[in-house]
Amino acid sequence: MRQILFSGVIGLFLTLVGTPLLIKLLAKKGYGQYIRDDGPREHASKRGTPTMGGIAFILATILAYFLTKLLTGAETTFSGLLVLFLMAGMGLVGFLDDYIKIIKRRSLGLRAKAKMAGQLIVGITFAVLALQFADVRGNTPASTRLSFVTDFGWSIGPVLFVVWALFMILAMSNGVNLTDGLDGLATGASVMVFGAYTFIGVWQFQESCANAVTLTNPAACFEVRDPLDLAIVASALMGACFGFLWWNTSPAKIFMGDTGSLALGGALAGLAICSRTELLLALLGGLFVLITMSVVIQVGSFRLTGKRVFRMAPLQHHFELKGWSEVLVVVRFWIIQGMCVIVGLGIFYAVWAAAK
Secondary structure, X not given: OHHHHHHHHHHHHHHHHHHHHHXXXXXHHOOEOOOOOOOOHHHHHXXXXXXXXXXXXXXXXXHHHHHHHHHHOOOOOHHHHHHHHHHHHHHHHHHHXXXXXXXXXXXXXXOHHHHHHHHHHHHHHHHXXXXXXXXXXXXXXXXXXXXXXXXXXEEOXXXXXXXXXXXXXXXXHHHHHHHOOXXXXXXXXXXXXXXXXXHHHHHHHHOEXXXXXXXXXXXXXXXXXXXXXXXXXHHHHHHHHHHHHHHHOOOOOOOOHHHHHHHHHHHHHHHHHHOOOOOXXXXXXXXXXXXHXXXXXXXXXXXXXXXXXXXXXXXXXXXXXXXXXXXXHHHXXXXXXXXXXHHHHHHHHHHHHHHO
């Protein structure tokens, strides 16, 4: 368990120290955020704030993981490496998007088709590799069966699995991207979910089917390839996001940009897929789902009826336009996300206890 503590502390330290250095570098180069003209008027003051801050916690997470392995003498695992690959790959797509916004001095970066192509390449590569590298028990990082707390039902086959994995990756990466509209909102919400996955990874490791001989009821075990390493990755992400939140909370000194939001969404999807909690992620990341659905409802309603349900989508801007302060919206949305995590973990434990 030392690895979990080490990865979290190292990730926290690296972003606490590294983020202000990144802020100075980005400010010196003039890499500032461009703000939508149709957004809340209060956001105009944020124009020019350094963006692409996701670089800080992406690098911090990767360094925290490998430094932890170096300090403890433990080996890396394919599951952990694949989640890091997915995070970094999606972050690279976001970085290209952010960089074009800055260079072209516009609020839109990569063209939609190019951005989607980049996400598809990274997502497909992850999904295909996740079905390789079986361990001695025959477990691969991902499973072709759907999962909630554990796998259930029948195998959907490798092709449909790739499609399902892509849906999850795109949904979560774009969900976090939509949530990243207020200072600290997406970062704080992500910290909670990564904390949940740290707990889930530890619990799955303790109740792993690999240790079935020592368990009270072997039928209630978790068939996950590398649960402890997934907890280490989640802990590194949690610590790195905590450190970044120090600088990203209102008034933000730096924004994560698409670099960070796409990376965080990819990491969440990767953790869910490799820990066999795919459908549970919709509850653990409930705030991201809620905000994404607000955009779907807004667009659908306008196209079908010509009327808008919300004053502005995503949902957080609707409440801003109703007169809520930015900090009030963020804190109340954090409370909603916290409730989602508590309920999600409660269901995770309850299903395990029922099977036990």
